[in-house]
Amino acid sequence: xxxxxxxxxxxxxxxxAMHYGIDMAKAIHASVILLHVYQVPVSxxxxxxxxxxxxxxxxxxxxxxxxxxxxxxxxxxxSIKIYTEARLGNIADEIENLCEKVKPFAVVMGSKGSTGIxxxxxxSTTLTAIRHLTWPVICVPPGKVYGNGIKKIGFACDFRNIxxxxxxxxxxxxxxxxxxxxxxxxxxxxxxxxxPETPEQSALLHTMLEEVNPLYDFIEHRDIEDGLNEFAEKNxxxxxxxxxxxxxxxxxxxxxxxxxxxxxxxxxxxxxIHE
Numbered sequence: 001x002x003x004x005x006x007x008x009x010x011x012x013x014x015x016x017a018m019h020y021g022i023d024m025a026k027a028i029h030a031s032v033i034l035l036h037v038y039q040v041p042v043s044x045x046x047x048x049x050x051x052x053x054x055x056x057x058x059x060x061x062x063x064x065x066x067x068x069x070x071x072x073x074x075x076x077x078x079s080i081k082i083y084t085e086a087r088l089g090n091i092a093d094e095i096e097n098l099c100e101k102v103k104p105f106a107v108v109m110g111s112k113g114s115t116g117i118x119x120x121x122x123x124s125t126t127l128t129a130i131r132h133l134t135w136p137v138i139c140v141p142p143g144k145v146y147g148n149g150i151k152k153i154g155f156a157c158d159f160r161n162i163x164x165x166x167x168x169x170x171x172x173x174x175x176x177x178x179x180x181x182x183x184x185x186x187x188x189x190x191x192x193x194x195x196p197e198t199p200e201q202s203a204l205l206h207t208m209l210e211e212v213n214p215l216y217d218f219i220e221h222r223d224i225e226d227g228l229n230e231f232a233e234k235n236x237x238x239x240x241x242x243x244x245x246x247x248x249x250x251x252x253x254x255x256x257x258x259x260x261x262x263x264x265x266x267x268x269x270x271x272x273i274h275e
Contacts, residue, residue, distance in 0.1 A: 018034065156242045
C-alpha cells in the first residue's frame, strides 16, 4: 500500500500541509504516517545544561501526536490508515531514516515553519540529507488546500543532460496516479539558453515521457523562478516538479540571502525529485 509521510511540528503551516497530505492520501488510497521529530533543548553556558529530560519530551510528543491522530480520524471518518511516530534526533536525518524504512509515495510538508522545508534546507548538516533523499518531497505553501486534486502538473526543464538527470519513471508515476495533464516548462530569454544540442535533448525527453502525452510550454522571462511561478499561477497548475540537483536549487535558490526561492515563493505546491 502507498504511504505518505507528513512531518509536523504542530504549527499552523505544518497543520495545513497535513490536511493537504491527508486529502491526497484519501484520493490515492494511501496510508499516512504523522512524524514528529523532537530535540533536547540545551542551554549553552560555560557547561551545556539539558533543560528538559528526554522522557518528558517523548511523552509530550506522543501526547500531541495522539491528539492529532484522533482529530484526523474524526475528519476522515476512518477512511484511511493513520499512523504516528515520534523520534528523537535531527529532523532531516529522521525523515530520511523513516523513508528508508517505509519507502513512501511522497513526503508532504509545509514550505515554511520550524520543520518546514525552509529550515531543513538552511541547515548545513541537514542540507546534505535532503540532497540525498531519493523520495519525492512535496512542499505545501501556507494556506494551500488540496481542493479538487492534482489535475495539471508542470515539470521545469532546461533540456540539458536529459537521460542522466530526468527521473522519468517517477514523473510518469505521479502523472498517471492523478490522471493529470503534464506540462514541460522551459524558461528562456531571447534564446540565451538555447544550445546546439537542445533539439536533440528535447526529442529524448519526449521519447522518455511520451506515454503520458506531455504538452510543451516555452516561457519568455528574464528570471527562471519568477517565470515558472507566473506561468503556474496564470495557467492554474496544481503542482510544479523540479529537480534540485539539476537546477542547483540547493546551492542557489535556498540560500537565506536569495530572494529567488522557488519553493518558499511559490503559491502552489512544489515537488522536488532527485534524478
